[in-house]
Amino acid sequence: MIVFEDLKVRNLSKSAKGTADNHGKNVKAKSGLNKSILDQGWGMFRQMLEYKQRWSGGDVLAINPRNTSRICLSFSHVSKDNRTTQAKFECVSCRYSANADYVGACNILSVGHTQLAC
C-alpha cells in the first residue's frame, strides 16, 4: 500500500507575485521552489507510481492533506502550534517531539490504513 497526500502540484507551484494592490511575499524564494517542484515532474512521477503499484496488485491512496503535519502521534492532539518550525514537531499538549516529516508520514499512513479499512 502506498499512501500520499493529495497535494495539487498546481497549487504548490502557484506564483507568489500577488496583485498590483497586494504584493506577494518571498516572491523570489517561492519562484525558485516552484521551479524545483516543476523540475521534479511530480505529476508524472505520481502517474507512474500509481500505474506500477496497481499493476502489481497494490493499493494507492491519495488522502486529504488536512492536518497531517499537526496531529500528535501520542494522543492525537491537533494544533497548528504543534509544528514549531518547518523541521520540528512538538505537541503543545503532551510535549511529544519528533522530526516534523516523520510525524507527517506516520499520520498519512494512519489515515491510509483507516481509509482502507472502511
Ligand SMILES: [Zn+2]
Ligand atoms: Zn501530544
